[in-house]
Amino acid sequence: MSTDVAIDTPVTRLLGINLPIIQAGMSWASSAPELPLAVSRAGGLGVIAAGPMRLPDLERAVDTVRSGTDTPYAVNLPLYRKGADEIIDLLLRKRVPVLIASQGGPKRYLDRFHDAGTICLHVVAGEEHAAKAAAAGVDGLVIVGGEAGGHPPTSMVSTLVMLRAVARTVPGLPLVASGGFADGQGLAAALALGAGAAQFGTRFMASTEANLHPDYKEALLRATVEDTRTVGHGLGVIRAVRNAFTERMAALEAGGGALDDRHAEFASSSLKMAAHDGDVTNGKVEAGQSVGLVGTIMPAAEIIRRLVEEYTAALAGLPSVRARY
Template sequence: MALATAFTDLFQLRHPIALAPMGGSAGGALAAAVSQAGGLGLLGAGFGDREWLDREVPIVASRPGLPWGAGFLTWGIQDGAVEHVLEHGPRAVMLSFGDPTPYAERIRAAGTALILQVTDLEEARQAVDLGADVIVAQGTEAGGHGARHGRSTLPFVPVVVDLAAPVPVLAAGGIADGRGVAAALALGAAGALIGTRFQATAEALVDPVIAQAIVDGSAEDTERSTVLDLARGSDWPSRYPARTLGHPYLDRWRGREADLARDPQARQHYQDDVARGAIPSLPVWAGEGVDLITDLPAAADLVATLAAQAEDALARAGRRPPQLPR
């Protein structure tokens, strides 16, 4: 059976699956592969680095009729970056983490769908007021950055669905197989936005060491913290800790974030450790669904697998279980 929803209808998709616009790693090849397989591929535009955009956007934008979009980190968007992407005719632009108000109208005025990611109900209400075409409800199980005081995906999604109706909502956070997609649909979402699972694909722009760490990782090893942003000298607002796999600097500085923030020598030590290969160049962003990731498939094959698994899970959920012998 085809899983048709308001989200698939909006973008003429075959499957209610979207690629999370993971900064830097969701490049043109990955977005194009997801879209060609029937989902919605979203480029990880991050803050809008022009050189990166000029390299990656044409890979997906040059394919006529292919639905695609780009996602930005709202709190740090570079001047002109949104307009530069809009010139290439994306079907959607997604904004996450920060006030989307300055960008919402110009996106909609371009005839582009506005996707807003929310991490709490205040953000969800704002998204509705701004006229979002799609809302992404991100739970705390998600890999990478998220709200410090957010809520788990399971209870958060249906509340946002009810608040936002009839605006379609995508569930995000901890979804790494088709059963998770089916669960999102059962919660009333119109689809799922998936990140960590797509990091471990052939087309993702990640170091093979990082991809393998995701395959080998366990949810028990993930942790939400601001330590690695502080150690890297990143400007991420402290209200958005990040979920990553374990890391030596987490063990070294856990509970001493204020000390780390005041210690420039510690940040230099971090850069030195990266330079000599003692630690990865980037943290391994990973959500709690990482246990379900055991291979590195092509993204198109993964989309097909997720869709088939979701259809099977929903079909099984609708069947009467066999009677146990008395």
């Protein structure tokens, strides 16, 4: 059930949602209808992660979410994935309310989705790509900073700085801040920095609806803010919780290992191993630095309720400006 409060921002107005809370499109975790449906029903924007999904599974997930709520939802599509064109055709046919596209250029899809009435957000990690996407006509941007899990920008510039840089580069365009957010205080910070919403990934991984192996969720709860590291530099960098896999990769990278050796080690592990099979020792336990701020597994609706409660408390706790006499 949707929350009975609303926070009005350029992003909530654009998307038609009550709260500036977006659940990140996370392979496996939201490659199923349960989590996106719960988030959208609670007033945020739930996002189906199409990345690892087969076409029939994606169609069923879209149909389930659409029939389960009359509030907006989104599909995240990495444009580089095999079969992306077929997925684009499916999403156009389904007339999904919101598309969040990543890892590719917006010109490939933008006109067709706009013709179908779909709102298009594009994921960027720097000023140059932000300017190009804005010039192409996207409706808004998701800005990813170095704290993010999964695939952070290779520059590793923090969300704190990157968001301000992009806001100056594309003034007036609705922005979503992503990377490092796990509580309502973070949401308040994102809005203060010029975003119209914050995207929460790791926080929603630790939800009852997240489509993750229980051992993956437990690994998230054990981790501190210092327990992630980036590996795969030059191969498609990821941020993941430290385990035997990340240590092997880090040793190869620190020792100047040959590219073929690093590629072989990187390819020997996968997110599926951890997320689906529960191998949190040798799989890729992708998570953001905010993992250390996540201490409990709870329903997505309760996560959203607490985010709003914390946001309200954060605003009330800010010192007011007064004149000096």
